[in-house]
Amino acid sequence: MKPFIQPSYDALFALWGEQHWWPARTRLEMMLGAILTQNTAWSNVEKAIANLRRNGALNFQTLEKSSRDQLAEWIRPAGYFNQKAGYIKAMIQTIRQDFGGSLNPLFALDTPALRKELLSWKGIGPETADSILLYAGKRPVFVVDAYTKRFLLRHGWCDQTASYDSVAKLFTGTLPADAPLFNEYHALIVRLGKEHCNTKPKCEGCPLERFLPHLH
Ligand code: SF4
Structure with missing residues (x-):
C-alpha cells in the first residue's frame, strides 16, 4: 500500500476532473x-x-x-x-x-x-x-510513461533504477483493479507532465505541490 497514490489522484482529479482520454474510435x-x-x-x-x-x-x-x-x-x-x-x-x-x-x-x-x-x-x-x-482491451493495467516516472522520482516515491513493472505495481498494488480509474489516472498524469512536471518543473500552483518532500 503506497499512501501517496490515492491522495495524488484525488488532488489531480479535484482540480482537473475527467480528461476524456483516449480519443480513438475503434x-x-x-x-x-x-x-x-x-x-x-x-x-x-x-x-x-x-x-x-x-x-x-x-x-x-x-x-x-x-x-x-x-x-x-x-x-x-x-x-x-x-x-x-x-x-x-x-x-x-x-x-x-x-x-x-x-x-x-x-x-x-x-x-x-x-x-x-x-x-x-x-x-x-x-x-x-x-x-x-x-x-x-479495457483491462486494468497501469500505463507507465516518462511523465509517470518523472513525478514519482521528483517526490522521492521511486528511484531512478525502478523497473517499468515495479513502477506499474505501485499503482496496481494500491488501487482497485478498475480500468476506467487507471485510464483517468494516466490521463491526469499526462496533463500533469504537460502543464507542470515537464523537463523543467513548475511546482508553484501544481496540484501535487503540497506533496513535495521538502514540505514534510
Ligand atoms: S509539485 Fe508538480 S511540478 Fe513539482 S515535482 Fe511535483 S508533480 Fe512535478
Whole structure:
C-alpha cells in the first residue's frame, strides 16, 4: 500500500476532473495510436491518424493491402515513420496468421496471455502493450510513461533504477483493479507532465505541490 497514490489522484482529479482520454474510435485505431505515439507527442499521432482516415486506411484490409512505403507516407507526421510502418505491418501480419485476421480471438485472451502475446510482437514494449491492454482491451493495467516516472522520482516515491513493472505495481498494488480509474489516472498524469512536471518543473500552483518532500 503506497499512501501517496490515492491522495495524488484525488488532488489531480479535484482540480482537473475527467480528461476524456483516449480519443480513438475503434480497437484497431487504439492499437495504431499506441504504436504511433512512441517517441512523439500525441498531436503528431492525431495528424497521422487523420491521414489514415482521409485515405480510408483505418481498417484491417487496407492496412494489409498497402505497401510499407505507402503506410510510412501516411504516418509520416508521427516520426520514425519507416520503423513504425514496419511495426504496423508486422502486427497486421500476425493478426492475419495467428488470429484469422480478426481482433476478437486476440482480445479473447486473458490479460497475462494477451500481454505476453503483445510483448512478443515487433516494436511492442511494455508501455505500448499496456496502452493496448488498457485502452483497446479495457483491462486494468497501469500505463507507465516518462511523465509517470518523472513525478514519482521528483517526490522521492521511486528511484531512478525502478523497473517499468515495479513502477506499474505501485499503482496496481494500491488501487482497485478498475480500468476506467487507471485510464483517468494516466490521463491526469499526462496533463500533469504537460502543464507542470515537464523537463523543467513548475511546482508553484501544481496540484501535487503540497506533496513535495521538502514540505514534510
Ligand atoms: S511540478 Fe513539482 S509539485 Fe508538480 S508533480 Fe512535478 S515535482 Fe511535483
